[in-house]
Amino acid sequence: METIRTRIQEAIKKNQHHFLNDLNTIMEVPSVKGQAEVGAPFGKEPRRALEKTLTLAESYGFKTRVVKDAVGFAQYGNEQEYIGVVGHLDVVAAGKGWDFPPFHLSEKNGRLFGRGVLDNKGPAFACLYGLKLLKELDVPLEKTIRIIFGTDEESGSADLPYYLAEERPPTFGFTPDCKYPVVYGERGIVNIELITPFSETDLSTLGLIEGDQAKDHVPDELTVELKSGKRIEVIGKRAPTNAPELGENAITLLAEKLMNEASLAEPLKKYFKWVFDSLHELHFGEGFNLALADEDSGKLILTPYELHKKAEGISLSIAIRYPVTFQEEEIIERVKAIVVENTEVVIIRSMKGTNFPKDDPNILALADVYEKVTGLDGTPVTTTGATYARTMPNIVAFGPSFPGQKGIAHNKNEYMDLNDLLLNLEIYTLALYTLAAKK
Template identity: 60%
Template sequence: MSIDFRKVIEENKEQFYQDLDQVMQVESVKGTPAEQAPFGKGPKKALETALALARKYGFETAIVNDAVGYAQWGEAEEYIGVVGHLDVVPAGDGWSFPPFKLSKQDQRFYGRGILDNKGPILACLFGLKLLKELNLPIKKTIRIVFGTDEESGSSDIPLYLSEEKAPQFGFTPDCKYPVVYGERGIVNYEILTTFSEAELTILGEFIGDQARDHVPDDLSVAINGTEIHVIGKRAPSNAPELGENAITLLAEKIIQENRTSGKLADYFSWIVKSLANQHYGEGLGIDFSDADSGKLMITPYQLIKKGNQLALSVAIRYPVSIEESDVTKALEAHLPAESQLEVSRRIKSSHFPKEDPNVQTLASVYEEVTGLDGTPVTTTGATYARFVPNIVAFGPSFPGQKGIAHNRDEYMDEEDLLLNMEIYMRGMLKLIE
């Protein structure tokens, strides 16, 4: 049967936008655990809203341990899994559009989660609905799986896998194209540097939006009662080269204006020398790289006072051929005096055989639809592919599209959203027919 995917999508897109908007309007940021809502009421409400749509589409649905839900087509126990998430990072300030609503201007959609990850996973669900309505014969069961804690460490996945089998194969639409077969290792360090009480007396608290998911863009501190304030440029923490880091900008300003002396001045000079615009670890002797995954990447994301210490937190994404111990050993040799390292987060690298027939199927679909090279690649990001066995990352960002997620005015072009739906429809059909 020959299917005109683009015609089918075009005829149904307005309904898709209406349904997507229902989920976009839920402020699904992680909150205080509540009864039957382990990650807060927002993520749980988004899950219930998505599953209500799935039932309207005629799919069997279920919620597992109040953490993960799925919509299923087929009866077999073994299944193909499409695993995305409905939780989002906080909106932050400075939006031109309401963050928790689907807004459209000049053929571009805006809203928190339109790219990461409500738009893509809902495109998969709606695309599967369109396939189901074509009454196609299928040989395998498929599930659209909705997580609710991806942005905060994926602690939802163990709750799912404790009750359900892992998919026999699948993908997460939460990264980039083409197929992503490998994800770098991630380690976050807190660099604790000790000062005398007198040395830190002149320094106030650091004030600004600092979190591990993004490059900080607004930071201030009072020194001897005078406020030092800098404005940088926010970017995702896995794309530091696209931002302007307020931590290093603040250190540069403090040094340039001679605001400190002695050990404190040495410390801020070390930040500038080691980290300012040195995103690949070259300032700290950790500039590892390999052919498959490229260069190590480092992002300073938080600077705070902690008693008589300054605590600088950095996120490092290291190549798949490198061990965390290699990074730690090299980094320890380049710290300021009286400093120690503490690991605050670690995620091992992941790797899936790029020669696998299912990976090659997805690569072929991508090439067929876009005309672009589908050779599988690696990523600096962290997706559900690290935590769900047998899946890879696949879309939604096309080559050259980077640094959009986690920013204010998060967006996705209408053309790209619909092109994603076509790729996912074709890919899902190939995997289950």
């Protein structure tokens, strides 16, 4: 392995400038999900990113195919069974406050900036480029490799069922869309909407709640105008919903102000006090009788991410990531026992956890590659995140974030250090060689 690793390192050094230039070609496409069109089920920009990526893959000498306009792949080898890498080209919206052009690969002091550089264009393209390097090095591979590019991971992974309707899944592989070391298990996720009714008279004292709210992040800025004419604005700190402790949630900050607002109807003030008391900085379910944990995956994580005034009352949406040894049914029962009276609990997203055998030879092979390249402990781990491993059979998550790197994706000025991206390129290239060279 050391001989091939040295050859890979030399090839990366030689091709670094070309690698970054080609990555920028993909980064410049604002591939946020858009309106479905003919030939573009998830919008024209994700489809355009797919076309540009496959054009590059063809220029590298790979066979390519687009499956039902939703997923594309580049293939090296001719066997029906294959090792697969599953990444995605769609990205979340840029948001505000960037110091760099969001849809361009910028560099400053050794750090690369741009939407998707970490999640997930940079790592996914690194896998394709790593396969290019293996091809150019002409190293012997026993197995076919496919680099698969999805276009809807950020909005629920509705793309992969299109792929699986026509193509067999890989015999094994990974998605470069999480963290290191190898991730053998992903927690269960259930998103719920709590709809609490209020009278029309009470609701009239509260205006619409405005701000950037979505299931992927903790909201950082919310405003509401009261019937009295007073406008209330709160500023928090944005963070991914699977790492709420890194942010300041504008929902609970707003609830704190509203529960003390004299012009608000008393039932609403009482409700917002419950929201504050149950959720403010209680990221691990303490306020919902959900302080659950297990040895494999640690503590449950609970994150409110949307708060809206509706015709029938107040809607509060919450994401819950629960440990792998617990079941969704138990989580929902505990929620129903703690919510405000007459609140309807609606499940709006349900993703069962995954638990791949951590002593599988392929898992151990990836762990060995990681340890050899980094010198760090490669013991397999679990995650709070949700990746393509939940949808594509025989896939585990592997990188790109190293231990201690958390809360970077989905934020303004999304970044990845150049040295880390190049280290990922080395890890992924060596991983592909190791998995495909095994008989």
